[in-house]
Amino acid sequence: MSGAEELSAEDLTALADLIVLVVLALADRLVADPDHEDRIVAAARRRLWMLLLGARNWHSDG
Numbered sequence: 001m002s003g004a005e006e007l008s009a010e011d012l013t014a015l016a017d018l019i020v021l022v023v024l025a026l027a028d029r030l031v032a033d034p035d036h037e038d039r040i041v042a043a044a045r046r047r048l049w050m051l052l053l054g055a056r057n058w059h060s061d062g
Contacts, residue, residue, distance in 0.1 A: 008060035015055050022047050 007015070026044040030037060 006060065007055065007058065011055075011058060011060045015051065018051055019048065022051065 022044055026040060029040045029044075033040065
């Protein structure tokens with residue numbers, strides 16, 4: 001990700017944790033409701049894009 005070198009290790013870890021949470025939620029929703037795969041995947045993609053766009057504009061303290 002462009003700009004990742006400007007994030008602190010703590011912020012990169014937090015971002016990675018958030019990405020993992022989104023992916024785990026995606027997997028859980030897909031197992032629970034496989035008939036709505038397209039909608040579920042689109043929502044997960046949107047959430048991931050929001051995380052990455054926010055991270056690109058984040059300024060670590062210090």
